[in-house]
Amino acid sequence: MNVTIQPSSITGSIVAAASKSSMQRACAAALLHKGTTIIHNPGHSNDDNAAIDVIQQMGAKTSLVGEELHVTSNGVNAENERINCGESGLGIRMFAPIISMNKVPITINGEGSLLKRPMDFFDEVLPDLGIQVKSNDGKLPLVVKGPLQTKEITIDGSLSSQFLTGLLFAYAASVTEPTTINVTNLKSKPYIDLTLKVLAHFGYKIENKNYEQFIITPSSNSQPTTINYTVEGDWSGAAFLLVAGAIAGKITVKGLDVFSTQADKAILQALTDCGASMSIEESQIEIGPAALKAFHFDATECPDLFPPLVALASYCAGKTVIEGANRLTHKESNRALTLQEEFGKMGIQIDLQDDLMIVHGGGGVRGAVVHSHHDHRIAMACAVAGLKATGETTIEVAEAINKSYPDFYEHIKKLGAVVLEAEVSKK
Numbered sequence: 514m515n516v517t518i519q520p521s522s523i524t525g526s527i528v529a530a531a532s533k534s535s536m537q538r539a540c541a542a543a544l545l546h547k548g549t550t551i552i553h554n555p556g557h558s559n560d561d562n563a564a565i566d567v568i569q570q571m572g573a574k575t576s577l578v579g580e581e582l583h584v585t586s587n588g589v590n591a592e593n594e595r596i597n598c599g600e601s602g603l604g605i606r607m608f609a610p611i612i613s614m615n616k617v618p619i620t621i622n623g624e625g626s627l628l629k630r631p632m633d634f635f636d637e638v639l640p641d642l643g644i645q646v647k648s649n650d651g652k653l654p655l656v657v658k659g660p661l662q663t664k665e666i667t668i669d670g671s672l673s674s675q676f677l678t679g680l681l682f683a684y685a686a687s688v689t690e691p692t693t694i695n696v697t698n699l700k701s702k703p704y705i706d707l708t709l710k711v712l713a714h715f716g717y718k719i720e721n722k723n724y725e726q727f728i729i730t731p732s733s734n735s736q737p738t739t740i741n742y743t744v745e746g747d748w749s750g751a752a753f754l755l756v757a758g759a760i761a762g763k764i765t766v767k768g769l770d771v772f773s774t775q776a777d778k779a780i781l782q783a784l785t786d787c788g789a790s791m792s793i794e795e796s797q798i799e800i801g802p803a804a805l806k807a808f809h810f811d812a813t814e815c816p817d818l819f820p821p822l823v824a825l826a827s828y829c830a831g832k833t834v835i836e837g838a839n840r841l842t843h844k845e846s847n848r849a850l851t852l853q854e855e856f857g858k859m860g861i862q863i864d865l866q867d868d869l870m871i872v873h874g875g876g877g878v879r880g881a882v883v884h885s886h887h888d889h890r891i892a893m894a895c896a897v898a899g900l901k902a903t904g905e906t907t908i909e910v911a912e913a914i915n916k917s918y919p920d921f922y923e924h925i926k927k928l929g930a931v932v933l934e935a936e937v938s939k940k
């Protein structure tokens with residue numbers, strides 16, 4: 514699908530979408546919980562749907578009751594020897610150790626960009642935990658045969674926090690005595706805070722010693738039979754809305770927890786630093802245009818902010834410097850390069866110097882035909898940048914947004930953006 518964004522002014526109010534990071538973790542916790550979990554505000558992105566599918570294949574029963582997702586589980590009992598995690602990096606990396614709690618061999622596969630993302634971690638770490646594992650030379654598909662046997666291990670956290678998230682879930686449900694996971698050089702730490710928060714909600718006790726040691730204690734049998742969990746509003750998707758407000762008109766975003774541990778809440782810091790006109794209250798954030806100036810931001814711990822930050826920086830006078838660009842290589846696309854290429858088409862120069870991304874902003878953004886590279890955050894960044902471009906911006910493979918934020922175009926349309934959708938015939 515092609516989506517064309519015409520230069521637009523926006524106004525009004527929108528409720529943030531459900532966070533896929535929160536929803537996918539809730540699905541994993543619901544699978545491990547013996548009893549019923551009622552998930553409020555469930556997400557419906559492709560990554561969320563893939564997580565629901567995985568837990569069904571692992572024996573959980575799910576049903577939509579009004580606006581709640583009810584999950585009933587008796588623990589991990591594979592019903593299928595082939596599992597597909599869709600295109601979700603978190604999905605495969607969180608569920609692989611959980612799936613390895615089964616003693617039958619299971620093939621884990623994925624789709625799209627996930628097939629190219631590194632999974633060597635599993636080859637290196639899972640055999641230590643008594644799991645037979647075979648990958649496709651460090652990529653998917655992965656064949657695992659458990660059951661996982663927990664023991665003290667040391668892992669490298671520099672590529673992604675998602676592998677640690679998976680081990681924390683599997684250990685939480687499996688340890689019979691206090692057991693330590695040691696981690697070196699952990700990145701994306703706030704995502705581990707979210708993991709620990711969800712696990713604590715489901716009754717698991719994990720001590721975090723400075724993100725270097727995680728001590729997992731056996732869970733007691735005192736968990737209630739029914740657990741209610743409310744999926745948080747999504748700071749990652751809302752970052753695009755907030756940037757749209759700073760560029761294209763006064764809007765209000767609701768449904769975000771300002772006390773959330775989500776990494777991408779840090780967008781507020783960048784918006785403050787560039788001089789956006791913003792008022793933050795517990796129940797809503799109001800934001801509107803102002804004279805924007807270049808800023809310096811370290812996105813090492815919140816790499817998903819790069820695309821909205823680049824859209825923002827395009828409108829900020831001067832050279833914005835964003836640290837952490839090396840964290841972008843293995844996302845849905847090689848995001849440092851795709852941002853440079855696609856924003857280049859819109860007249861924005863981006864320099865890459867080791868871990869730094871330098872965005873030359875404030876000179877005007879030009880409408881252009883751009884390509885999402887099948888990456889949801891590239892599509893959304895280009896759409897937001899297009900709101901105040903000269904001329905229209907057409908995004909090819911614009912449906913990439915479905916991975917995390919299927920209502921994105923509807924939401925900006927509701928705010929008054931002119932968004933034209935056109936199906937592209939497949940030859």
Ligand SMILES: O=C(O)C1=C[C@@H](OP(=O)(O)O)[C@@H](O)[C@H](O)C1
Nearest residue numbers: 534603672673674675701704817
């Ligand atoms: O745990 C999560 O929900 C995520 C962790 C981050 O990945 P890394 O830990 O690989 O940086 C982030 O980029 C991804 O979109 C979601």
Ligand SMILES: C=C(OP(=O)(O)O)C(=O)O
Nearest residue numbers: 600601602603817844845
């Ligand atoms: C990188 C992302 O997700 P994941 O790693 O879960 O596929 C993302 O949502 O930008």
